[in-house]
Every structure is written in structure tokens, then in C-alpha cells.
Amino acid sequence: MATMRDVAERAGVSIATVSFVVNGTKRVTDATRARVEDAMRELGFRRNPVGAALANGRTRIIALLFPTLERTLSHTAVAFFTSAARRARERGYDLILWPIGSDIEHIDVLARGGLVDGVILMEVKLDDPRVAALAVNHVPFAMIGRTADPSGVPYVDIDMATSAREAYERLAALGHRDIAYVYSEGVQYDHGADARSRQAYREAAAAHGRPATLIPCAEHPTAGRELGERFAAEHPDATAVILLNEHAAPGLLAGLAQAGVRVPQDLSVLSLGSSAYMASMTDPPLSYLRTPGPELGELGFDAVLQRLTAPDEAPMQALLPCEYVPGDTMAAPRG
Template sequence: MATMRDVAEHAGVSIATVSFVVNGTKHVTDGTRERVETAMRDLGFRRNPVGAALAKGRTSIIALLFPTLERTLSHTAVEFFTSAARRARERGYDLILWPIGSDVEHIDVLARGGLVDGVILMEVKLADPRVSALATNNVPFAMIGRTADPSGLPYVDIDMATSAREAYEHLAALGHRNIAYIYSEGVKYDHGADARARSAYREVAAAHGDPATLIPCLEHPTAGRELGARFAADHPDATAVILLNEHAAPGFLTGLAHAGVRVPEDLSVLSLGSSDYMAAMTDPPMSYMRTPGPELGRLGADAILQRLTEPEDPPLQELLPCEYVPGATMAAPRA
């Protein structure tokens, strides 16, 4: 196996110069770097990423913490991850998905190991113990989502309150006055996005003088199908539904169809916080409020990279609402 000494002799440079190229610890002219890298390829020399990280004092790795032990990874969530990874790569960093729970024990292990330079949190709760654990361990972090009081913290988030109100207004403009709201059962109320959307739904329904009907549903197509099958019997006065449960959405429309409920003639359905991928899975194609996943993924990467490269700057804080995308599941209420 070739060594740094072998590469140095082959390239006609010092061992220190080879070390600078391998570890990126000091500037080397383009010509010298090319000679060293050519020698490395000729000799089959392999970089040691651990050694390089030790030499630089950083790993150039960012961890995206997603609690897959508690939440199923949806296509919309994947959009966050892939766009954040792409932006990190543009800035010379690698992004890894760290699928753990929300307990702080994993945070302590992550911090002590020095495996990553920074962390992006997803599925943030209003009172999230991971935030204080990261701060206590001096691990730079940013959030996709936000706590109840994110003052002074870097975050990017969906403006779920605005998005829920706009979803309601789209249905109200068609004449609907009994609009039910289906949310993800099993998601604790302190989950930031869910809590803000539910609260906004109650407020806008009250402002219109309409009833507020909140219906839980597990995050699974089978649960959606079962709910759809009994929906008309359980909620005969509802003429429209706002659905914040991407995993249950296709099953819900299937259950409605099997029960003889026509969409949108008998019931209008608007998916809140979803993607074109999910909308295309339903028949008819779903009307939905598009989650700005790609945009927030990029901004989330920018937020943590700012913490790493410009820690004295004010933290990046950004809210983006969902965007209404018309489909074929909304119409005026039945007579």
C-alpha cells in the first residue's frame, strides 16, 4: 500500500506538501496539487478521512436528525433531506440522515463522539429536549421547524398557521361551512407544525361561525381507508375536509369511493402540507397545499452552515407558507 512518502517521491515534493493536499490544512498551488493528486492516482494512494478530520479539527459532515422511531419518513420529508444535502455539497459539506428518536441520550453520544460539525433538527416540538441538549454540549445546530419560543435560534419552518387558514379560506370561498380537519393520530400536540395548524383551524372556523371538527387518523393508508369508509356515517353534515396526514390521504379517498361518497361532488378534500408525488397517487388527483420542502431544505442547510462559518452573525430565521395547487378534489358543496 502506497504511503505519503511514496507519493512525495513520485511527485517530487515534500511529505508535508502531500499532507497539506490530503488533509486540506494549508493552501497549495494548483500545479503542485495536480502533481500530488496525479501521483496519488498512479500509486493507488487512498485518503484517510478520519486522519484528515483530525488534522483539520472538523469532519465537514452535518447530521440531519429525523425521529424515524416516531414518525414515518414521507416523500415530502425526503424532499427536505435531498435539497439540504445538495446545498451542503455545494458548500463542501456532506449531509447524513441520522434516524434516531427524540431522546437526549443520542444527542450526548453524538456530541461526545465529535462525528459531525453541526446538526439540523427536523420534526421539532414546541418544547424539544434536543435543543437544550445540543446547546449544553456546544453542538452548532439549526432547525427545520421551531420551538414555542425560538428567539435567538436559527430556524426555517413552514408557516403552518397561515397555510391552515388559507386552506380553510379556499374551501370557504366555494361555499363550504362545515369543514372537518383530519390530523395525524399519535403525533403529540406539542409537535410544532401540527399544533400551529390545528390551532389556526380552530380560530378560522370560529371566525366564520362554523363548527370545528377534529378527527384523528393514524399515519397509514389502511387507517385512511377505514376512516374514509365510515366518514359519511360519522360526519353526515361535513361537506369538506382539510387533511394533514399525507400517509393516510390515498387510503382515505379509496375508502370514500368504496362507501359511495363521490369526490368532489359529495365531499371536497384538500390536503395540507403535501407534494405533487402524493397528489398524483389519488383518484381523482388531489388538490393540495404544497409543502415548500426543497426551499426549506436549502435554507436549513444555509442556516447551519452560517452557524459554522459565521457564528457571530444573527441566526437565519425564515417562514414559508404552503402554496395552493388545484387538483380535482374540490367543488362547491352539494345542495
């Protein structure tokens, strides 16, 4: 088994320099780091995370907390995790997905165990008890999402209010007047992204002098299909739908087709907060506003890393809107 001495000889550096790279205890130049890491790969040297933790008091592990017990982990949500994990590796850290609920008992266990150096929160609520629990336990953290008042707290988030208004205005510009909004049933209204999006939809409808039609739908294709089959009967005046429920999207379009409702000739559908992967699963392919998941995953890791390396600096705070991607589910209303 290769040792640090072997790596040092292969890379042409001191054993101390190899230790700095392995344990992250001191900064070395990028060129030196590259030589050491190349030597480690060539010799099959493996880092010992326990030894690194003993050396500098850190595990170099960041936990991403996603409440899988409450929310379905979609392909779009996975983009947050994979991009954050990639950025972590670039910075010499490991990222683990911690699939727990929103209760604070798990936070206490996480903090007391010293298992991780920091935490990234996802699916943040307007009043999220996890935030206070992390602060009380002095665990460095950042949010992908934000509470009602995120003053002084690091976060990166989707600008859902701007994105929802854009969705409404794009459909209104095509001539649609009765625009419904389908959201995820079972998601509590204090979920930050959902709450801000719904409120922006209401405001946009009011600004156009139109009623707000909010329709719940469970996060499942079957629920979407059932809604699609009865949609025209229950909402005969609606000519367009903003959909913030990508799990239901394939079923919704299938159900509409089953009921004889043509998309987009009879009903336009614009998916809010989705991805190319999810949009391609429907027939016809969805028009959608792309969730900036890869960008926010990277920024989310940068935000928590800043708490570790520069805790006295002002916390990072960033909002990114969704980006419109044309598809085949939007058209001007008939007549």
C-alpha cells in the same frame, strides 16, 4: 493509488493547495478548486475523512436528526433530506441521516463522540429537549421547524399557520361552511407544525362562525380507508376536509369511494403539506398545498453552516408558506 503529489502535478498547483481543497483548511478560488477536483476524479484520488478531521479538527459531516422511531419518513419528508444533502456536497460537506428518537441520551453520545461538526433537527416539538441538550454540549445546530420560543436559535420552518388559514379560506371561498380537519393520530400536540396548523384551523373556523371538527387518523392508508368508509355517517354535515396526514390520503379517498361518497362532488378534499408524488397516488389526484421541502432542506443546511463559519452573526430564521397546487378533489358544495 494516486497521491496528493499526483493530483498537484495533474492540476498544476502545489501540494499545499491540494491539501487545502481536500481538508478544507483554507479557502481557494473556485477555479482552482475545480481544477483540483477534476484532477482527483481523473486519477481516482479519494479523500480521507479521518485525515481531514485530524488536520483541522473537523469531520465536515452534518447529521440530520429525524425521529423515525416516532414518525413515518414520507416521500415529502425525504425531500428535506435530499436537498440538504445536495447543498452539503456543494459546500464540501457530507450529510448523514441519524434516525433516532427525541430522547437526549443520543444527543450526548453524538456530542461526546465528535462524530459530526453540526446537527440539523427535524420534527421539532414546541418544547424539544434536544435543543437544550445540543446547546449544553456546544454542538452547532439549526432546526427545520421551531420550538414555542425560538428566540436566538437558527431555524427554517413551514409557515403552517398561514398555510392552514389559506386551506380553510380556499374551501370557504368555494362555498363550503362545514370544513373538517383530519390530522395524524399519535402525533403529540406539542409537535410544532401540527400544533400551529390545528390552532390556525380552529381560529379560521371561529372567524367564520363555524365549529371546529378535528378528526384523528393514524398515519397509514388502512386507517385512511377505514375513516373514509365511515366518514359520511359520522360527519354528515361536512362538505370539505383539510387533510394533514398524507400517509392516510390514498386510503381515505379509496374508503370514501367504497362508501359511495364522490370526491369532489359530495366531499372536497384539500391536502395540507404534501408533494406532487403523494398527490398523484390518489384517485382523483389531490388538490394540495405543497410543502417547501427542497427549499427548507437547503436553507436548513445553510443555517447550520452559518453556525460553523460565522457563529457571531445573528442566527438565520426563515418561514416559508406552502404553495397551492390545483388538483381534482375540490369543487363547490352541492346545492
